[in-house]
Amino acid sequence: MSSKPIATSRSATGIPTGRLAVWWVLASEVVIFGGLLASYVMHRLGHPEWHAAAAVTNTWIGAFNTFVLLSSSFTAVLAHQAAEHGDGKGAARYLSYTILGAITFICVKAFEWTTEISHGYTISSNGFWQFYYTAAGLHALHVIAGAVIMAFVARDAARGRELHRVELIGIYWHFVDVVWIFLFPLLYIAK
Amino acid sequence: MAETHHPNYKKIYLTLLVLLVISIAGPFVGIGWVTLITAFGIALVKADMVVQNFMHLKWEKPIIRYLLGASVLLMILFYGAIATDVQKHEGKNWSNDAAKAAVARGIPGAHHEGGAPEEAAPEPAPEPVATPAAAPAEAPTFDAAGAFATSCAPCHGAAGAGDGAAAAALNPKPANFTDPAFWSSRGDAEIFKAIREGGAAVGRSSTMPPWGSMLDSTRTAAMVGYLHTLKK
Amino acid sequence: MATTTVDAHAHDSHAHEGPKGILGYFWSTDHKVIAQLYLWTGMFMALIGGLMAYVFRMQLAFPGKPVPGFGVVSPVEYNALVTNHGTIMIFWVAMPVLIAAFGNFLIPLMIGADDMVFPRINRLSYQVFLLSAIVILASLVVEGGGFGGAWTAYPPLSANPAYNLTPLGATLWVVAVALEFVAFLLGGINFIVTLMNARAPGMKAYDIPMVCWMIVIASILFMLSVGPLIAGAVMLLFDQTLGTGFFNPAVGGDPILWQHLFWFFGHPEVYVVLLPAIGVTVDIVATFSRRKLFGYRLLLYTAVGIGVLSFFVWAHHQFIAGIDPRMANIFTVTTLLISIPVIEMFFVVFATMYGGSIRLTVPMLWALSFLAEFMIGGMTGIYLGSSGSDIYLHDTYFVLAHFHYTFFPIAIIGGFAAFTYWFPKMYGKMLDERLGKIHFWGTIISFNFIFIPLFILGGLGQHRRIYNFQNFPELAPYQPLRVVATTALVVMLLFQLVFFWNLIKSFRRGVPAPKNPWESNTLEWTADSPPPHGNWPPDQMPVVYRGPYEYGHPGRESDFWPQNVPPAREA
Numbered sequence: 001m002s003s004k005p006i007a008t009s010r011s012a013t014g015i016p017t018g019r020l021a022v023w024w025v026l027a028s029e030v031v032i033f034g035g036l037l038a039s040y041v042m043h044r045l046g047h048p049e050w051h052a053a054a055a056v057t058n059t060w061i062g063a064f065n066t067f068v069l070l071s072s073s074f075t076a077v078l079a080h081q082a083a084e085h086g087d088g089k090g091a092a093r094y095l096s097y098t099i100l101g102a103i104t105f106i107c108v109k110a111f112e113w114t115t116e117i118s119h120g121y122t123i124s125s126n127g128f129w130q131f132y133y134t135a136a137g138l139h140a141l142h143v144i145a146g147a148v149i150m151a152f153v154a155r156d157a158a159r160g161r162e163l164h165r166v167e168l169i170g171i172y173w174h175f176v177d178v179v180w181i182f183l184f185p186l187l188y189i190a191k
Numbered sequence: 192m193a194e195t196h197h198p199n200y201k202k203i204y205l206t207l208l209v210l211l212v213i214s215i216a217g218p219f220v221g222i223g224w225v226t227l228i229t230a231f232g233i234a235l236v237k238a239d240m241v242v243q244n245f246m247h248l249k250w251e252k253p254i255i256r257y258l259l260g261a262s263v264l265l266m267i268l269f270y271g272a273i274a275t276d277v278q279k280h281e282g283k284n285w286s287n288d289a290a291k292a293a294v295a296r297g298i299p300g301a302h303h304e305g306g307a308p309e310e311a312a313p314e315p316a317p318e319p320v321a322t323p324a325a326a327p328a329e330a331p332t333f334d335a336a337g338a339f340a341t342s343c344a345p346c347h348g349a350a351g352a353g354d355g356a357a358a359a360a361l362n363p364k365p366a367n368f369t370d371p372a373f374w375s376s377r378g379d380a381e382i383f384k385a386i387r388e389g390g391a392a393v394g395r396s397s398t399m400p401p402w403g404s405m406l407d408s409t410r411t412a413a414m415v416g417y418l419h420t421l422k423k
Numbered sequence: 424m425a426t427t428t429v430d431a432h433a434h435d436s437h438a439h440e441g442p443k444g445i446l447g448y449f450w451s452t453d454h455k456v457i458a459q460l461y462l463w464t465g466m467f468m469a470l471i472g473g474l475m476a477y478v479f480r481m482q483l484a485f486p487g488k489p490v491p492g493f494g495v496v497s498p499v500e501y502n503a504l505v506t507n508h509g510t511i512m513i514f515w516v517a518m519p520v521l522i523a524a525f526g527n528f529l530i531p532l533m534i535g536a537d538d539m540v541f542p543r544i545n546r547l548s549y550q551v552f553l554l555s556a557i558v559i560l561a562s563l564v565v566e567g568g569g570f571g572g573a574w575t576a577y578p579p580l581s582a583n584p585a586y587n588l589t590p591l592g593a594t595l596w597v598v599a600v601a602l603e604f605v606a607f608l609l610g611g612i613n614f615i616v617t618l619m620n621a622r623a624p625g626m627k628a629y630d631i632p633m634v635c636w637m638i639v640i641a642s643i644l645f646m647l648s649v650g651p652l653i654a655g656a657v658m659l660l661f662d663q664t665l666g667t668g669f670f671n672p673a674v675g676g677d678p679i680l681w682q683h684l685f686w687f688f689g690h691p692e693v694y695v696v697l698l699p700a701i702g703v704t705v706d707i708v709a710t711f712s713r714r715k716l717f718g719y720r721l722l723l724y725t726a727v728g729i730g731v732l733s734f735f736v737w738a739h740h741q742f743i744a745g746i747d748p749r750m751a752n753i754f755t756v757t758t759l760l761i762s763i764p765v766i767e768m769f770f771v772v773f774a775t776m777y778g779g780s781i782r783l784t785v786p787m788l789w790a791l792s793f794l795a796e797f798m799i800g801g802m803t804g805i806y807l808g809s810s811g812s813d814i815y816l817h818d819t820y821f822v823l824a825h826f827h828y829t830f831f832p833i834a835i836i837g838g839f840a841a842f843t844y845w846f847p848k849m850y851g852k853m854l855d856e857r858l859g860k861i862h863f864w865g866t867i868i869s870f871n872f873i874f875i876p877l878f879i880l881g882g883l884g885q886h887r888r889i890y891n892f893q894n895f896p897e898l899a900p901y902q903p904l905r906v907v908a909t910t911a912l913v914v915m916l917l918f919q920l921v922f923f924w925n926l927i928k929s930f931r932r933g934v935p936a937p938k939n940p941w942e943s944n945t946l947e948w949t950a951d952s953p954p955p956h957g958n959w960p961p962d963q964m965p966v967v968y969r970g971p972y973e974y975g976h977p978g979r980e981s982d983f984w985p986q987n988v989p990p991a992r993e994a
Contacts, residue, residue, distance in 0.1 A: 005536070005537045005538035005539070005540070005542060005957075006536065006537045006961065006964065007531060007536035007537055007538055007539065007540045007617060007620075007621035008540045008541070008621070010536070010620055010621045010622070011620050012619065012620050012621070012622045012626075013252065013254065013619050013620055014252060015251075015252055015254075015255070015620070017540045017616055017620050017621070020255075020616050020619060020620060021540075021541065021612055021616045023251075023255050023258060023259075024258070024612045024615055024616065024646070025612060026259070027258050027259060027261075027262045027646065027647070028262075028608055028612075028646045028647070028649075028650060029650075030259065030262040030263065030266065030650070031262050031265060031266060031646075031647055031648075031649075031650025031651065032650035032651075032653050032654055033650075033654075034262070034263070034265075034266035034269065034650060034651070035266070035269065035650045035651025035652070035653070035654040035655070035684065035687075036651075036654035036657075036658075038266055038269055038270040038273070038274075038651070039277075039651075039654065039655075039658075039669075039680060039684070041270065041274075041278075042270065042273065042274045042277045042278040042680070043277070043278070043675065043676075043677070045274075045278050046277065046278040046279065046280060046290065046294075047290070047293065047294055047675050048294065049293070049294050049296070049297045049298055050298070050675075052297065052298040053298055059215065059218075063211065063215050066211055067208065067211060070204065070207050070208065070211065070237075071204070073204075073241060073245055074200060074201075074204040074245075076245070077200050077244075077245045078200060081197055081200070084197075123661065123665055123666075123667055124665055124666035124667050124668070126298055126674060126675065127293075127668065127674060127675035127676060128298075130661065130667040130668065130669060131669075134657060134658065134661060134667075138654075138657065170245070170246075171246050171247075174241050174242070174245045174246045175246070177241060177245075178238045178241050178242060181234050181237050181238050181241070182234050182238065184214075184234070185214065185230035185231050185233075185234050189214065189215070189217070189218060189226070189230040190226075190230060191218070261647070262647060265647055265734060268734065268735075269651060269687060272683075272738070272750070273680070273683045273687075275747060275750060276679055276683065276746050276747065276750065277677050277679060277680045277683065282747040282749075283747055283748050283749055284747075284748060285745050285746075285747065287672075287677070289672030289673060290672065290675065290677065293672075293673075293674070293675040341585065342585060361894065362894060389497065389499070391495065391497055397495065397497035397498060397499075398497075398498050400497075400498070400499045400588055401499070401588070402588065403566075403567075404566055404567035404584075404588060404589065404590055404591070405584060405585060405588060405590070
């Protein structure tokens with residue numbers, strides 16, 4: 001039903017158009033998150049007194065969320081494998097596990113943040129917290145957006161349609177996971 | 192589709208989990224550089240494993256690797272050049288005193304759950320460069336004197352004599368609140384309107400800006416009240 | 424999926440005629456319609472930006488006097504006008520016209536594709552762009568007025584409403600700029616992927632017309648440089664609205680960080696708009712010199728080199744901001760270095776013209792004047808790029824005249840060059856040449872009379888962003904120069920009426936345009952004027968046999984050789 005132009009099916013580079021586009025999106029995300037995190041590192045290294053605030057973040061919650069995201073990446077790549085074998089229903093099932101992981105991540109984060117805010121650590125408390133909420137918040141927005149798009153892809157895949165998109169949303173999802181892989185030590189382990 | 196390169200995803204996933212455990216355990220060893228390696232070194236390894244195997248960069252065409260490499264290099268350039276200005280707090284002929292003061296001050300009134308209380312840090316966030324009329328969450332009463340000092344004094348002078356730093360370049364000069372002639376030539380209503388809507392609204396110089404977006408009626412009235420105290 | 428074969432049947436399923444009704448235009452996914460939307464939105468915003476300049480220049484020439492059509496200009500309004508003039512001209516005129524409008528129109532046509540590879544994302548990018556335009560215009564009329572902290576928006580002025588007095592205006596300004604960034608990220612990815620993947624069979628990388636390369640390289644530059652500023656815009660927004668202190672030194676923030684975030688993007692940004700203008704110029708000059716481009720690969724690699732180098736010069740905007748002098752030394756060297764590849768590109772264009780059979784059509788006049796005027800801008804940049812002389816010249820009108828001698832050629836001259844050149848293809852009519860020449864000369868001559876006085880004033884020490892120079896005894900006597908500049912601006916604005924008259928006349932009674940009025944080689948001239956939906960019938964998509972600049976090929980009768988004409992068979 002989607003009437004694609006002839007242009008979309010061409011591939012002078014040998015890389016399918018959709019996948020090429022996702023990599024470009026990721027390149028732009030690298031510089032966005034890179035800019036934010038580099039700014040954070042500059043301040044964190046220049047302000048050793050922030051360790052008093054950094055000590056408050058709960059490493060166990062952070063670690064659990066890391067485990068959740070890694071597992072969701074695992075299920076996402078299994079979805080890709082299933083899609084390649086033409087198993088749309090299997091791909092949709094694995095994608096739904098990934099979405100479950102995303103929801104878990106957001107719920108844990110919500111619990112974590114409400115706890116911290118109720119103890120008086122808000123975004124305007126001091127320099128550490130403003131970066132903490134901004135960086136983790138930007139990441140969480142990407143988690144939510146990714147989960148929403150993934151739901152649409154899963155719905156199509158379950159009907160055996162547009163299976164190539166399973167790989168594409170997967171690549172995006174792994175990137176979201178990689179950002180967290182760096183956020184975890186920056187915000188939780190580095191005390 | 193030529194995507195037949197599927198490594199053993201389960202093995203990679205389990206390796207990632209093991210690395211996660213190590214990175215959590217690292218700080219417990221208590222040695223600084225060990226934590227650095229277990230936290231950030233492992234983060235790099237994990238990221239690399241995810242990118243190469245889950246995102247299939249290992250089998251992707253080289254142009255994608257160049258693209259990602261370029262963005263990462265750019266971020267290294269970004270950090271390297273700017274940190275010399277922002278992370279460091281002094282250099283050749285310059286010194287960032289505000290940052291040094293912040294470091295010395297520590298985190299004021301840190302509400303710790305069982306952490307060691309901060310040394311000194313007596314007063315809450317000291318009077319910074321701003322926070323006048325637009326009161327932050329805590330200030331219950333409006334500090335008209337403080338607002339005057341921050342926003343009005345640059346033109347009207349610290350004592351309201353129309354001799355602030357900017358007054359030198361202005362013609363007509365800013366109003367002189369210490370001069371009886373000022374008070375005999377206009378009433379409070381006109382002063383109130385000039386503050387909220389700007390000088391042009393009362394037929395005077397438009398260099399006097401309208402503060403209505405920052406000061407509601409109550410605060411404006413407080414400012415007028417403060418101006419009365421400047422009378423000689 | 425990795426194939427270059429033409430998939431004919433995929434096209435028929437969306438065969439339909441042009442957009443239906445006004446709403447149809449905003450819902451179309453056809454790259455040509457989206458190009459029109461960007462073009463006319465950009466031209467409308469240019470009118471707004473130009474009128475803003477009229478108002479504040481009238482204030483400068485006749486301080487305190489009511490400006491006809493506006494009234495008395497207060498200092499607060501002056502700041503808002505100056506700020507938004509700059510912001511609008513860069514983000515809502517130069518970029519949408521040069522990159523989005525012509526990129527959208529030309530890229531699929533010039534590479535022989537039927538549309539962009541992601542038509543719906545293309546539509547989304549325009550919609551986000553339109554939203555950003557509405558937000559920036561709204562910011563001008565909300566309570567408190569428009570943001571007046573200059574297009575560079577340095578904190579604490581931009582972050583603290585107590586200083587800028589425009590809490591709503593400042594926040595909407597940041598939101599508008601951020602939305603514009605998102606729109607161009609979306610659009611840029613479309614351009615890049617389309618150029619990389621959707622080329623006609625036979626079109627190798629070095630067969631792509633230069634303007635397409637330039638727009639795509641510009642999109643890549645934009646994408647890689649805007650990231651940190653997007654992060655910075657979020658930080659600024661939070662400082663404005665949530666009470667954070669990213670840029671507040673009292674709580675451990677650093678205003679210099681904003682400057683770095685801004686200029687890390689801001690400098691590559693000027694090359695983001697320069698490269699497409701050069702691309703347009705190159706294509707026009709080649710066509711109207713009837714000569715092969717002097718050094719295609721040289722030009723291409725130079726453009727890439729400029730792109731890379733542009734990431735290493737940004738702190739020349741901060742020489743007197745208190746950065747470490749040793750950093751200033753490094754940035755002086757890199758800044759002076761970058762002038763070399765730029766002038767080298769100009770040499771390529773001159774060498775292309777040398778020995779050619781020049782046709783002085785209106786597009787050619789615009790392209791040549793771009794070269795001349797931009798050179799003045801570039802040469803004056805040398806004084807600013809050297810940190811020593813910049814100590815005196817920073818923030819004076821010398822800087823202002825320098826960047827208008829670069830931006831005006833890029834956006835306005837480049838815009839008119841592209842518009843007059845591709846008008847026949849876009850609308851199927853020819854523009855009137857005589858009116859075009861009158862418009863051209865009127866604009867160019869008055870342009871110089873605006874900014875040469877401003878160079879002089881800058882050299883005399885006149886600072887930027889000041890409302891009334893009568894307050895400065897040492898500068899007040901030079902008021903006649905300011906009056907000259909303002910008068911020239913009014914004259915220039917009046918000459919734009921000639922352009923609009925030309926448009927109306929040509930739309931109504933213009934000579935119908937043939938497919939290839941300029942006898943050019945590139946693929947867009949093989950489609951109808953204007954091209955239908957899908958550009959060519961699905962079974963007649965072009966196939967490419969040679970590069971785009973085979974003019975004056977020895978041994979051939981005709982002095983041009985279109986890319987899609989099969990080689991002559993051996994007799």
